[in-house]
């Protein structure tokens with residue numbers, strides 16, 4: 001179409017797909033899901049609709065499968081040229097977005113779907129909350145109310161973890177965070193043993209903040225290690241609603257556990273719990289979203305734009 005008068009064509013580095021356009025790409029996906037596999041996926045999170053898995057996440061993992069295959073071929077070409085076999089180096093996918101937007105659910109669906117492909121069966125999932133400073137350290141620094149903000153993470157440790165994974169080390173250790181105790185679990189760890197793919201999920205994975213709490217700044221970012229990155233997005237009002245709904249669900253389940261950091265919230269009425277969740281959302285998570293997370297959206301290779309009921313309404317794929 002021609003341009004008229006004041007009309008300006010704005011450049012976007014993304015190709016935009018409506019839900020229907022994206023869903024139609026499903027036809028190009030050779031794999032279909034068996035009933036048993038659909039059941040397994042439903043077991044991961046019973047809230048997730050199976051239509052959503054088939055129409056959105058299946059085409060997405062087909063795209064990722066093609067990208068991983070292409071990277072594996074390039075890697076083989078380099079080592080054929082060098083005359084060696086090279087270490088096995090995992091393909092790394094980063095998943096970013098607000099607290100409660102559905103990052104961990106998205107990561108688990110993608111992990112389950114990607115591990116069905118023969119050229120990359122071993123897919124590990126690591127969350128960046130394991131790289132938060134322990135509560136006692138956050139308290140010492142007076143930043144307990146800043147959990148999830150850039151300064152609450154040991155970014156240096158996270159970067160060393162990724163560098164070790166990308167250099168093909170046979171075993172790399174990641175620390176573990178518990179949402180129940182609201183703290184790092186010193187007795188637990190994840191061992192990453194040269195998988196085909198590593199999915200790294202967290203609010204901070206596309207951040208480029210150089211602040212490392214007064215330490216010498218690092219010239220390398222977490223996302224430098226990514227082969228592909230995804231930002232899960234939705235209107236803030238929807239994310240707030242999902243945060244409050246999750247908080248209410250936890251009030252009836254996990255918060256009842258005496259070990260839960262939020263055990264005191266188990267006895268709240270529904271209305272009191274709403275107010276508490278809203279306060280935590282506004283004072284911590286919404287602030288973090290506006291200041292530190294949303295500004296990283298345009299760095300992603302792919303954006304999943306969700307609407308009501310977590311339904312993906314648009315997909316943006318980076319073309320350059």
Ligand SMILES: Nc1ncnc2c1ncn2[C@@H]1O[C@H](COP(=O)(O)OP(=O)(O)O)[C@@H](O)[C@H]1O
Nearest residue numbers: 047048098099100101102103104105242246310
């Ligand atoms: N695709 C989805 N369909 C339905 N519910 C979802 C979906 N993704 C996430 N949820 C729900 O939204 C809430 C937040 O999801 P979660 O994956 O825990 O978010 P995050 O890891 O970003 O904090 C949870 O209650 C989860 O059950």
Ligand SMILES: CC(C)(COP(=O)(O)O)[C@@H](O)C(=O)NCCC(=O)O
Nearest residue numbers: 098099100129147148202203280284
């Ligand atoms: C540790 C987190 C930043 C991790 O976020 P997630 O990966 O679960 O989206 C978040 O769960 C959190 O604890 N935020 C602080 C405020 C709150 O309790 O919700």
